Amino acid sequence: xxxxxxxxxxxxxxxxxxxxxxxxxxxxxxxxxxxxxxxxxxxxxxxxxxxxxxxxxxxxxxxxxxxxxxxxxxxxxxxxxxxxxxxxxxxxxxxxxxxxxxxxxxxxxxxxxxxxxxxxxxxxxxxxxxxxxxxxxxxxxxxxxxxxxxxxxxxxxxxxxxxxxxxxxxxxxxxxxxxxxxxxxxxxxxxxxxxxxxxxxxxxxxxxxxxxxxxxxxxxxxxxxxxxxxxxxxxxxxxxxxxxxxxxxxxxxxxxxxxx
Amino acid sequence: xxxxxxxxxxxxxxxxxxxxxxxxxxxxxxxxxxxxxxxxxxxxxxxxxxxxxxxxxxxxxxxxxxxxxxxxxxxxxxxxxxxxxxxxxxxxxxxxxxxxxxxxxxxxxxxxxxxxxxxxxxxxxxxxxxxxxxxxxxxxxxxxxxxxxxxxxxxxxxxxxxxxxxxxxxxxxxxxxxxxxxxxxxxxxxxxxxxxxxxxxxxxxxxxxxxxxxxxxxxxxxxxxxxxxxxxxxxxxxxxxxxxxxxxxxxxxxxxxxxxxxxxxxxxxxxxxxxxxxxxxxxxxxxxxxxxxxxxxxxxxxxxxxxxxxxxxxxxxxxxxxxxxxxxxxxxxxxxxxxxxxxxxxxxxxxxxxxxxxxxxxxxxxxxxxxxxxxxxxxxxxxxxxxxxxxxxxxxxxxxxxxxxxxxxxxxxxxxxxxxxxxxxxxxxxxxxxxxxxxxxxxxxxxxxxxxxxxxxxxxxxxxxxxxxxxxxxxxxxxxxx
Numbered sequence: 001x002x003x004x005x006x007x008x009x010x011x012x013x014x015x016x017x018x019x020x021x022x023x024x025x026x027x028x029x030x031x032x033x034x035x036x037x038x039x040x041x042x043x044x045x046x047x048x049x050x051x052x053x054x055x056x057x058x059x060x061x062x063x064x065x066x067x068x069x070x071x072x073x074x075x076x077x078x079x080x081x082x083x084x085x086x087x088x089x090x091x092x093x094x095x096x097x098x099x100x101x102x103x104x105x106x107x108x109x110x111x112x113x114x115x116x117x118x119x120x121x122x123x124x125x126x127x128x129x130x131x132x133x134x135x136x137x138x139x140x141x142x143x144x145x146x147x148x149x150x151x152x153x154x155x156x157x158x159x160x161x162x163x164x165x166x167x168x169x170x171x172x173x174x175x176x177x178x179x180x181x182x183x184x185x186x187x188x189x190x191x192x193x194x195x196x197x198x199x200x201x202x203x204x205x206x207x208x209x210x211x212x213x214x215x216x217x218x219x220x221x222x223x224x225x226x227x228x229x230x231x232x233x234x235x236x237x238x239x240x241x242x243x244x245x246x247x248x249x250x251x252x253x254x255x256x257x258x259x260x
Numbered sequence: 261x262x263x264x265x266x267x268x269x270x271x272x273x274x275x276x277x278x279x280x281x282x283x284x285x286x287x288x289x290x291x292x293x294x295x296x297x298x299x300x301x302x303x304x305x306x307x308x309x310x311x312x313x314x315x316x317x318x319x320x321x322x323x324x325x326x327x328x329x330x331x332x333x334x335x336x337x338x339x340x341x342x343x344x345x346x347x348x349x350x351x352x353x354x355x356x357x358x359x360x361x362x363x364x365x366x367x368x369x370x371x372x373x374x375x376x377x378x379x380x381x382x383x384x385x386x387x388x389x390x391x392x393x394x395x396x397x398x399x400x401x402x403x404x405x406x407x408x409x410x411x412x413x414x415x416x417x418x419x420x421x422x423x424x425x426x427x428x429x430x431x432x433x434x435x436x437x438x439x440x441x442x443x444x445x446x447x448x449x450x451x452x453x454x455x456x457x458x459x460x461x462x463x464x465x466x467x468x469x470x471x472x473x474x475x476x477x478x479x480x481x482x483x484x485x486x487x488x489x490x491x492x493x494x495x496x497x498x499x500x501x502x503x504x505x506x507x508x509x510x511x512x513x514x515x516x517x518x519x520x521x522x523x524x525x526x527x528x529x530x531x532x533x534x535x536x537x538x539x540x541x542x543x544x545x546x547x548x549x550x551x552x553x554x555x556x557x558x559x560x561x562x563x564x565x566x567x568x569x570x571x572x573x574x575x576x577x578x579x580x581x582x583x584x585x586x587x588x589x590x591x592x593x594x595x596x597x598x599x600x601x602x603x604x605x606x607x608x609x610x611x612x613x614x615x616x617x618x619x620x621x622x623x624x625x626x627x628x629x630x631x632x633x634x635x636x637x638x639x640x641x642x643x644x645x646x647x648x649x650x651x652x653x654x655x656x657x658x659x660x661x662x663x664x665x666x667x668x669x670x671x672x673x674x675x676x677x678x679x680x681x682x683x684x685x686x687x688x689x690x691x692x693x694x695x696x697x698x699x700x701x702x703x704x705x706x707x708x709x710x711x712x713x714x715x716x717x718x719x720x721x722x723x724x725x726x727x728x729x730x731x732x733x734x735x736x737x738x739x740x741x742x
Binding site (some may be wrong): 011134135136153156157159160163164168171172174175176177178179180181182197200201204205208209212213215216217218219220221222223224225227228229230231232233 | 310313315340341344348349351353355356357358359360361362364365368369370371372373374375376377378381382385401402403417418421552555557575576579580582583584586588590591592593594604605607608609637651652
């Protein structure tokens with residue numbers, strides 16, 4: 001265990017948490033595709049503002065609860081700077097040629113804002129989705145929407161096992177340190193060394209778990225019939241219908257902007 | 261009365277294995293019986309459990325001879341699914357068999373696969389949780405359950421489909437004594453109320469004594485006794501606790517938290533050369549965190565850890581003078597061969613000249629010298645455990661830490677490991693071992709530390725520990741004789 005905040009679903013009550021998982025998945029896809037296709041800078045910038053507002057009304061403080069928020073801002077600032085400094089087309093606004101040989105243009109600034117806000121919009125939408133969507137509810141909703149249940153449970157078990165593998169990897173790492181293994185040298189070399197030392201124990205652990213899980217699931221009739229029933233039935237509510245209508249409006253605006 | 265399970269001359273050999281795991285098993289089990297399957301590690305108990313559950317005969321490459329009849333029908337004539345309607349199997353580690361994220365989903369899983377309507381599923385979940393006295397867990401996330409709660413949920417998830425036979429593979433091995441006793445009480449109530457037939461694979465027969473099961477013992481793939489008596493508890497040999505030598509480690513007001521969960525609260529503790537200290541306490545009381553703090557693997561949130569003269573040393577500083585053994589032997593098999601695994605620390609800390617002769621001596625003592633060129637992954641569970649301990653002691657550490665290394669060990673192996681730890685203490689190391697078994701602690705340790713919710717509740721001699729446990733109502737700890 002460690003005390004570091006992880007990017008994972010947090011059980012809470014808010015309008016965002018209450019939305020149907022597929023409604024949120026639709027919004028995530030809509031925002032991602034729209035932000036990547038529309039080349040008007042204010043579009044992703046408005047999306048970021050909208051996401052910020054949605055997060056705040058759902059009692060989520062993005063700067064505190066979203067993982068790597070500072071890294072996200074630094075990276076998007078770097079994207080902005082790269083575009084602003086190295087785009088040559090457009091009208092010159094600031095001439096730095098005498099000092100550093102570069103010229104900042106209006107097109108460079110436009111592209112900088114576009115790329116940076118696209119990046120922030122997509123990452124922020126994804127993090128908001130993860131923070132407010134129960135992964136097993138998502139898997140159950142996908143299965144009830146027609147995803148074959150074998151694939152749905154592949155997703156559920158992967159979500160279930162991921163933290164166990166993380167814990168196991170941490171223990172193996174600690175066992176190696178206790179046996180005098182030192183991960184010195186470059187980052188690349190350290191990564192290769194960690195992978196080399198951990199692969200076999202983790203693989204053996206994974207195979208053991210897979211065998212036990214298969215016995216457990218088949219012993220409970222998993223795969224016996226083509227269909228199965230679900231205790232937990234997820235239904236769209238009025239708020240979902242409103243959110244989907246808003247999503248349709250977003251799609252319409254996106255297409256209009258692309259055509260324009 | 262007709263037997264519910266009839267096993268006749270059953271042989272089974274795993275794919276690629278040279279020896280028979282089951283070598284002519286004959287056994288009858290009556291309805292509503294409680295059977296305890298006992299015997300040394302790798303004697304075939306778990307294999308027999310899988311055979312009865314119908315999980316073995318269809319395995320590609322495995323060799324099967326003989327018959328297993330459940331409810332008068334040969335299991336080989338039924339599909340795995342059909343066998344599972346009659347026989348439910350709860351495996352050793354519940355965490356490995358869960359496939360969903362919430363308690364309700366986990367128990368619903370088998371019923372949904374059977375295409376039961378939601379109303380019936382809800383009713384059967386309520387019944388199963390009620391039977392295992394875990395109704396309050398229904399809406400919990402699986403990741404928040406304790407070991408005992410996980411075991412109850414694992415039982416409920418199988419029980420919900422109402423099998424007639426329930427097989428549990430070492431149901432108490434990961435549990436502290438109070439949780440183990442509570443799970444066994446649930447099982448006994450189920451047997452009486454629901455007329456369930458119970459087969460428990462269990463090393464710790466002492467914990468089963470109040471439930472008077474029929475004890476079936478196995479050895480080398482065969483049943484040796486069909487109704488064995490509970491092994492008598494060997495009288496405790498009086499041994500004077502070793503006098504504390506030079507201080508090796510000191511914890512001063514150590515507190516550690518994992519976010520909102522406080523694992524250690526204001527712990528102060530000294531460890532001395534020549535002493536073996538038993539670190540005891542319920543699951544989640546902070547034993548593993550304490551050991552990791554001492555090894556420099558975790559930096560405490562507050563307080564001081566001083567080991568071998570260094571304050572707050574990192575693990576890289578301690579590795580050449582300390583050793584630690586974790587719960588799962590597979591996590592510590594780091595060398596390509598048994599020999600390379602044993603001498604790994606010597607190579608990494610440039611102490612090869614010291615480590616090599618000692619490693620050879622320890623491998624010979626542990627019966628592993630003949631296997632020195634084998635991959636450690638080919639060893640049995642008990643041998644892996646001995647190898648872990650050998651690798652952690654080959655450099656003659658001044659501080660030796662062991663975390664629940666007796667889990668899954670039969671009594672003979674458990675004694676062997678404790679003797680190995682005792683020998684390290686007698687050689688001058690300070691040894692701290694986390695364990696649940698009071699009997700073994702009394703036989704081998706010089707001192708006991710009992711943790712309650714991250715605090716030292718008791719620190720003293722073993723005789724006084726028994727008094728303390730009785731006074732505090734920890735009676736289950738006093739019934740843990742192997």
